[in-house]
Amino acid sequence: MIRLLPAAIAAALAAAPVVIMPEPPIAVTALAGLLLATVAIAARWRWPATAAAAVFLVDYTAALWLAGARVNIAGAAGFGLGLLYLLESLDLAGRVHRAAVDTAVIRSHLGRGTGFGAATLGAAGLLVAVAGALAAPMPPAVAPILAAAGALGVVAIIAVFVTRAAARPSTRPRP
Secondary structure: OOOHHHHHHHHHHHHHHHHHOOOHHHHHHHHHHHHHHHHHHHHOOHHHHHHHHHHHHHHHHHHHHHHOOOOOHHHHHHHHHHHHHHHHHHHHHHHOOOOOOOHHHHHHHHHHHHHHHHHHHHHHHHHHHHHHHHHOOOOHHHHHHHHHHHHHHHHHHHHHHHHHHHHOOOOOOOO
């Protein structure tokens, strides 16, 4: 039962590029990602899960590039969150192997992920609005520098959150 969530997420991640650009190379790459995700789900290995996420990302990028699609922050953030949920769900499925997992665990996992996703999409929307307002009076030559600074800021914020989460001691009692 716990493996159904990553399977559904993998199917959605494979379908997104095919919907954007329904061409045989995109579909074949999506199938390769699905094959890797299936191996990861069945064998509970991390390396095929990581490889599947990379294949899905390359496929999505190629589909956007070939279709000449416009920049869509919400779509990109949604796809990125899908990749995060795929990796987290596969990791959870591997960790709870042969354990009794009830609906409370799955609800907690989905609730935490949904809250994180909503906060991420909200922050992305706010940042796009602020960037649009700030970019209007700026000369075009400054745009790449501001984009690089923004990306560096996002990576720094993520690094702070990850290091804080890693330093936090576990409050769960050990059996």
